[in-house]
Amino acid sequence: MILHEWYRSVPEDLRAGLRALLDDAAGHDAEAGFPRVRPDDGPDVHHLVVHLLPDEREVVEDRGVPVLAAYLQLRVASDGTAVARYVVRPDLRSRGVTTLLFEKIGLDVHAPDGWAGTGAREVRIWARGDHPAARRLTRRFGSHDISRTRHQxxxxxxxxxxxxxxxxxxxxxxxxxxxxxxxxxxxxxxxxxxxxxxxxxxxxxxxxxxxxxxxxxxxxxxxxxxxxxxxxxxxxxxxxxxxxxxxxxxxxxxxxxxxxxxxxxxxxxxxxxxxxxxxxxxxxxxxxxxxxxxxxxxxxxxxxx
Known part of the structure; x- marks a missing residue:
């Protein structure tokens, strides 16, 4: 199970944990040349912070304590076009965090206030390495207009x-x-x-x-x-x-x-x-x-x- 919350500015009590997640991801992805994501604030920025609740069947020290699992940064222009950057904690990748997230918040950009209330009418995001998970996501939500537009x-x-x-x-x-x-x-x-x-x-x-x-x-x-x-x-x-x-x-x-x-x-x-x-x-x-x-x-x- 996951918990998620949107913010216009990252709360102080989350900043240290978020920096640790992003530093961990940056170190893990450095050799692949992935760009580093920073939780920068701004009038056009929306932050989505995702926590994962441990599976009750797992043996963990802090049973039931949410783990900071993923972070999405969305920059929305005045015309509704948006660019997203997304990071999943390295040791939680391939656990279905992203699929669970989008099943909960949906992918409806036709709502009066845009996608998930952010005002975004069109969202672009890069899959570095064109990870297979990105293609699985497009198949899972095939009823929505998600397309692979270009490659570098x-x-x-x-x-x-x-x-x-x-x-x-x-x-x-x-x-x-x-x-x-x-x-x-x-x-x-x-x-x-x-x-x-x-x-x-x-x-x-x-x-x-x-x-x-x-x-x-x-x-x-x-x-x-x-x-x-x-x-x-x-x-x-x-x-x-x-x-x-x-x-x-x-x-x-x-x-x-x-x-x-x-x-x-x-x-x-x-x-x-x-x-x-x-x-x-x-x-x-x-x-x-x-x-x-x-x-x-x-x-x-x-x-x-």
């Missing part, structure tokens, strides 16, 4: 001992594109305007930026050498992008930006570069393969509407 590939490329000439031999057009640092006073705004074209989460504050285009910005890539992401090949630096304006030189621009980002990560002494790409972007997928990236994990976005 998480890629890794070794960069230790990187030779720029070797990369350019695979994508020679990249050598014709000048890549530089952000310089002009108007460029940061143009770079921020490209954020919407990026795959994955926005880059961390302080990430280095490289851009192309002598007059204005034609493309940009963000490089975070402090991401501290554990992989089976060692600690990775994270590449966000590349984002480019679509034109006849888009492929060459993306290639040049990726080469510059890989050089940045290698120069920081890191052994591997991590990158997320849209699995349906065949041209970019082909380009990353030419540059030595290999598939690590597939993430899938699910939509409830």
């Amino acid at each position: 590939w998480n890629l890794l490329a070794p960069v230790r001992g990187l030779r720029r000439d070797d990369l350019l031999a695979e994508v020679p057009a990249a050598a014709e594109v000048e890549v530089r640092d952000v310089t002009g006073p108007d460029e940061p705004a143009a770079v921020r305007g490209m954020l919407g074209t990026l795959a994955g989460d926005p880059p961390a504050d302080g990430a280095l930026v490289r851009v192309t285009g002598r007059s204005g910005v034609d493309g940009a890539v963000w490089v975070d050498v402090t991401a501290d992401e554990a992989t089976e090949y060692g600690t990775a630096g994270r590449i966000h992008g590349p984002a480019v304006w679509p034109d006849g030189r888009a492929d060459a621009t993306r290639a040049a930006l990726l080469v510059a980002a890989m050089e940045e990560i290698a120069g920081a002494g890191l052994p591997v570069a991590a990158l997320v790409v849209d699995g349906d972007d065949d041209r970019l997928v082909h380009l990353t393969r030419a540059l030595g990236f290999v598939h690590e994990r597939t993430d899938a976005e699910y939509l409830l509407r």
